[in-house]
Amino acid sequence: xxxxxxxxxxxxxxxxxxxxxDQLTELMDEYNxxxxxSAQQYREAHIKVETTKAAIxxxxxxxGALDKAIMxxxxxxxxxxxxxxxxxxxxxxxxxxxxxxxxxxxxxxxxNRVYNYRVVMxxxxxxxxxxxxxxxxxxxxxxIVIRLAxxxxxxxNCGLIALDEPTTNLDQQxxxxxxxxxxxxxxxxxxxxxxxxxxxxxxxQFLREMNCADYTDVYWRVxxxxxxxxxxxxxxxxxxx
Numbered sequence: 601x602x603x604x605x606x607x608x609x610x611x612x613x614x615x616x617x618x619x620x621x622d623q624l625t626e627l628m629d630e631y632n633x634x635x636x637x638s639a640q641q642y643r644e645a646h647i648k649v650e651t652t653k654a655a656i657x658x659x660x661x662x663x664g665a666l667d668k669a670i671m672x673x674x675x676x677x678x679x680x681x682x683x684x685x686x687x688x689x690x691x692x693x694x695x696x697x698x699x700x701x702x703x704x705x706x707x708x709x710x711x712n713r714v715y716n717y718r719v720v721m722x723x724x725x726x727x728x729x730x731x732x733x734x735x736x737x738x739x740x741x742x743x744i745v746i747r748l749a750x751x752x753x754x755x756x757n758c759g760l761i762a763l764d765e766p767t768t769n770l771d772q773q774x775x776x777x778x779x780x781x782x783x784x785x786x787x788x789x790x791x792x793x794x795x796x797x798x799x800x801x802x803x804x805q806f807l808r809e810m811n812c813a814d815y816t817d818v819y820w821r822v823x824x825x826x827x828x829x830x831x832x833x834x835x836x837x838x839x840x841x
Contacts, residue, residue: 674715677753678705684752688745692781693738694773699723701730701742719746736769744778748785761785762798767806779809786815804840813841 686700698721705715719742720727721734730742744766751761763782767775782797789795801807812819819840821833 674705678703681749681753684749685745688748688781689742691784692741692745692774692777694771694777695738697723698734698738701745702727703746737771737774740766740769741774741778745781748781752785758794760794760796760798762800764800765802766799767801767803775803775806776809779806783810783814786810790815807837807840811841813837 682702685702689698689700700722702720702722704718704720704727706718719730721730721738730738734742744763748761755761766778770778782799786795786797799807799810807819816837818834819837821835822830823833824830
């Protein structure tokens with residue numbers, strides 16, 4: 601009976617040993633598959649984490665520097681635009697009620713990356729919005745000189761300025777001032793190879809005030825014949841000036 605009991609106990613012990621061997625085999629497989637190179641894997645993962653953190657910090661510094669650079673560029677360009685705008689306005693506007701005009705920018709949002717722009721007129725260091733306070737002629741003149749100022753700042757590599765009936769709603773004094781301003785711009789940029797000024801106008805006196813004969817030899821006249829059919833003719837600028 602004792603022998604049989606020992607055999608029974610032996611069988612149980614062997615079964616437990618077999619289970620333990622199976623568990624050990626599974627653990628060894630798991631170790632070989634997952635944990636054998638864990639030190640190297642941890643090292644590589646740690647390097648990735650640290651380099652990612654360093655890259656994020658660098659990107660944060662870069663983004664901050666870029667944001668400051670954009671704001672600085674915006675400030676410098678606004679100063680340049682308003683400087684040219686003031687010069688053009690003083691040369692073109694013949695009235696005394698407005699000393700100059702400028703573009704005001706009001707920042708909004710995080711980092712002042714969004715701006716609201718408005719045109720203000722200045723009289724004795726006092727600024728007022730032009731909207732609702734200026735005449736039709738002043739509006740036309742302001743829109744023209746603003747476009748010219750923007751072209752001066754941003755059109756260096758694309759020197760094309762096109763004006764369609766620029767003298768509309770302008771009196772004779774302001775027409776003369778605008779013509780002189782355009783003449784000055786042509787003088788300063790005529791050495792630029794790609795500079796072109798296109799003017800569509802019915803006002804031949806305006807062309808004379810611009811001294812067009814100093815810059816070109818011909819112009820294109822658009823009209824209608826007796827049959828009311830349109831025609832375009834190339835003519836000598838001397839006929840106008």
